[in-house]
Amino acid sequence: MNDLNVVTQQYADRTVITVAGEMDLHTCPALxxxxxxxxxxxxxxxxxxxxxxxxxxxxxxFLLQLRRRLLADDGQLALSGLRGHPARVLHLTGAYDLLVPGDTGAPDGDTAKPAGAPGRDDLAAAGISRTEP
Incomplete structure (x- = not known):
């Protein structure tokens, strides 16, 4: 069974949701x-x-739809703590730059682009354009 723990904290200028576990087909509806x-x-x-x-x-x-919803409501989505598998998924799909703008990755390399993963410049050089949602 896949588990996902969600803790929400509200502040005057932002809401923080701390997520732990697996984000998949079974757990994303709760999130x-x-x-x-x-x-x-x-x-x-x-x-x-x-x-x-x-x-x-x-x-x-889920992350892409949430970003779209927030932008439509003049809000912002800020992701932090990405590492391991979730960071690789975002890098491989080209969504990392969209969802984590300006972040070059952690100094320890947890969120660095995985070796062999195409970056924006690699895709452009191959004549592939990326459209943003």
């Missing part, structure tokens, strides 16, 4: 529900993901 009940009103939603050990395409889709 989505947690974000739907939070009144965002143009604030930043901060997802602290250092406890996320696995993320499949459902987790990626």
């Amino acid at each position: 989505a529900q947690a974000t739907l009940v939070i009144p965002l009103n143009g604030k930043t939603l901060h997802l602290e993901m250092s406890g996320v050990t696995f993320m499949d395409s459902s987790g990626l889709n």
